[in-house]
Amino acid sequence: MSFNVEILNPKAKKLLMDLAELSLISISENRPSAFLSAVKKIRSKKAALSLDEITREVEAVRAKRYAK
Numbered sequence: 857m858s859f860n861v862e863i864l865n866p867k868a869k870k871l872l873m874d875l876a877e878l879s880l881i882s883i884s885e886n887r888p889s890a891f892l893s894a895v896k897k898i899r900s901k902k903a904a905l906s907l908d909e910i911t912r913e914v915e916a917v918r919a920k921r922y923a924k
């Protein structure tokens with residue numbers, strides 16, 4: 857059985873560490889997945905393109921495609 861616990865008080869952490877030393881519980885840290893890290897990194901970058909910028913880009917690609 858496993859639980860996720862958010863420690864709000866440093867005294868609670870000490871209690872948990874004491875329980876771990878007595879081999880009553882085991883403690884492991886959750887690490888964020890690579891995917892979630894990538895999503896956070898992307899979201900922190902420049903805001904999304906405006907509608908005008910998207911329209912200009914689409915028109916430029918279409919012009920290039922149909923010019924051939």
